[in-house]
Amino acid sequence: MTAPASDSPTARQEREAWRWLLRRRRAPHRHAHAFIRWLAADPRHLDAYARAEALWSVSEAPARSLADEEARALQGYLQTLRRKNRLPLLGHWPGALAGACCLLLVLWGGGWLRPVQAWQNLRADEVSAAGEVRELNLGDGSRVLLDADSALNVRIEGPLRRVELLRGGAWFKVAHDGRPFQVETGDSITRVLGTAFEVRRQASGTAVTVEEGRVEVAAAGETRVLGANQRVRLADGHLGEPHAVDSHLALAWRDGRLSFLQAPLGEVLEALGSRYRGRILLLDPALAARRVSVSVAGDDAPSAVASLCAVLGCQSTLLFDRLILIR
Template identity: 40%
Template sequence: MSDRPLPDPEAAIRAEAAAWFTRLRGPATTAQRREFEGWRAASPKHARAFDELETAWSATAAPGQRVAEEQAGRLDFFLAAMDAEKLARRRKTTRRAMGAGAALLLLLGAGTWLERPSLLQDLATDHVTTRGERRQIALPDGSTALLDADSALASAYTAGERRVRLLRGVAYFEVWPSAVPFLVEAVGGEIRVLGTKFDVRVLGDEAVVTLAEGRVAVTASGARAVLEPGQRLRFGQNGLQPVEPANLDQDLSWRDGRFAFYRMPLAEVLEEVGRYRPGRILILDHALGARQVSGSFPLADTDAALASLQASIGFQMRRLGGRLVVISP
């Protein structure tokens, strides 16, 4: 059991509201929506916390979020924001002020999308790392989690189980042996262990678990598989893929500041690079993103990593505004 003090009730309600807001912006099920309505109706404080969060999001982050939903629209939005600012300077005094205000709102939305695309998710979690940051987290039972850059982890310990949820990014767990089960949730799947060392990486709507020591059981969509040391498995809401051998030196190299990969889709490699640099990387072609690549590079120099990938594959790369990198065939 955890010895941590009880959380502040108001803070807990705000965290619950943020969690519901984040969940409902995705493909929530009918059952989840009914559960949300029940939570909202249970207390006026619940409804007020949710409404305040929704209002704040509509005023600041919503423009950037809407842009992020359509890749082509993302680029148009960012460029339009910069064009609006330039156009405002050429207007008469009164119209210039109005145009500047509109451009500022656009740029605020673009800034949220570029620099803090997971802002709402961060509000609903316990541990967050920024881009370029790796941090060791001490969990209440003595277990540890090393979080890779731009990762988010939530924990919920009870007398009967030790449960954590990896919302995004990568985490390497060293679990303290106990009769109380240790469970990791990620993208619709669950990993159950008693005492072991393993790595979990969230990649969009899937995740990959790599086992270094001990044994883990992975469950997703009713399917179950048990991993032995030196094995890895990709899973998600569509179930489990076949268990495959892992290259531990390669798969766990991020802990030492390197990223090594073999026959990995370019889009997933760019996602890893993006966690170590400011701004965003956009890839505008699905077929290009699906191309498999192999290599290794230091995570501290992402410009060199992008140049190396460009040289090996031959894609076009444009840098806009110092924060946006656009990849195309």
């Protein structure tokens, strides 16, 4: 029985529509009769195909930009592997190098590997996966909670205890032992003797939030001293002034929730993305600056994004349970 035209396409029909779209982009004239028969089989097929074409048209440019970014990271990743003698012969075998690239790109496309993260993971002592929060106990007695999709290096020997945060965020409960404890992010240095604080690397820069004690942050030739329930941000090469925050809300991710007060949507999506085993793609860059106040469960990105869009008046689409498009 043919479904009424007013019914929405099913998830299976949407997947079929995307397969047809990809086939027709590769070879527009092949399987033309089969495509027409598929369209005629159910009124919802035309709706599903039209949606797929519309989403493709608005996401093609952002996706190309994302692919370029990942390709650059992939090149650096492979160079790092060669320096470690893990790919010693690829310089002489271009075909093998191309095959390795294809394999990595296939893994990235399935969500199992992202070249930027893979490169950082290669350098890191400690790594957390998407959706995973890890507790680390350092040799000096300090405690670390490594937030989801994060990576860091630890060097606590000698007169200086040093941690390098390569990606993501981490909360530190520093043990007193007389030696300075320093967290580096590439553009900032956070120094303490014993306290509790968070350091987070974001697309917009670095943020340091203090829960207990006092922290010194140095960046861009400037220094700031923070007390409990204060935060400072480094953005565009400028270290801002400390401002008050509710550290309990700011650090709610330790209990599985994400809480934001008048935060840019881009920052919220970045936090959700670190907990999602797929991709969240914002198709309208202007939306990234919209400010929202929200408290959501960190383990359900599709529902959280849908709630945000209901408030902001945008639309979200979930594809294949791995890609969330926002427009």
